[in-house]
Amino acid sequence: MVSQQWNWILVTVVGDEVIGVLQLTLIPGLSRSGTKRAQIEGVRVKTSARGQSVGKSLMQFALAISREHGCGLVQLTTDKRRPDAKRFYESLGFEATHEGMKLVW
Secondary structure, eight states: OEEETTEEEEEEEETTEEEEEEEEEEEOOSHHHHOOEEEEEEEEEOGGGTTTTHHHHHHHHHHHHHHHTTOSEEEEOOOTTOHHHHHHHHHTTOOOOSOOOOOOO
16 A cells, blocks of 8 residues: 555455556545545456455445544446446445536546
8 A cells, every 4th residue: 555645556466466456545525514525536457357356345444544534425436338347336335316427638
């Protein structure tokens, strides 16, 4: 785990090989009466390590950090073209509640 204030990179390593990673950022907010939120991004698990609970363990650790720091919600986005990822997040209790938008330049 590498961290700066309010920003963590969580890494799963087996031997000397990185098999999973995610970024967790805690964001102070104005909405929801100033609720602090956690943003999870960049969730990646090596193809050969999928189905071994690597992603689940990373996510559970990120959720524990979020709770420990008083976050009132955890948010993430996933590509609409990745139904397996959507099912994975739903299995952890996430719900598709908003339509996301982005501007890339």
